[in-house]
Amino acid sequence: MASRVSLKTKGKSSSGKGAKGMEDKSASQYFKEWSTWTFKRAKVITHYGFIPMIIIIGMNSDPKPQIHQLLSPF
Known part of the structure; x- marks a missing residue:
């Protein structure tokens, strides 16, 4: 029996991207x-x-x- 590798994506799906995805963002998301x-x-x-x-000041x-004198602790 051969084992299968399944690729699962986490997070947002790629099907929601495009012009419609840009319209769905609200001001709070922007x-x-x-801010991040x-x-x-x-x-x-x-x-x-x-x-x-600190050195310039x-x-x-x-x-x-x-x-x-600025860089030494004494």
Whole structure:
């Protein structure tokens, strides 16, 4: 007996896509997608931009510290 492999898809079906699928979205769904996209991008920007921002703010403060003074714990 040969075994069969069945491919089952999870989530949305592909038959609902197209022009009709675009009309079915409400404003709340667009807002949810937009806010999710925005928060994902903000997380990446915050992750990679926090330390450089601290260094730039520190370099523009009075008295002007050297870079090694900003980066050393003492």
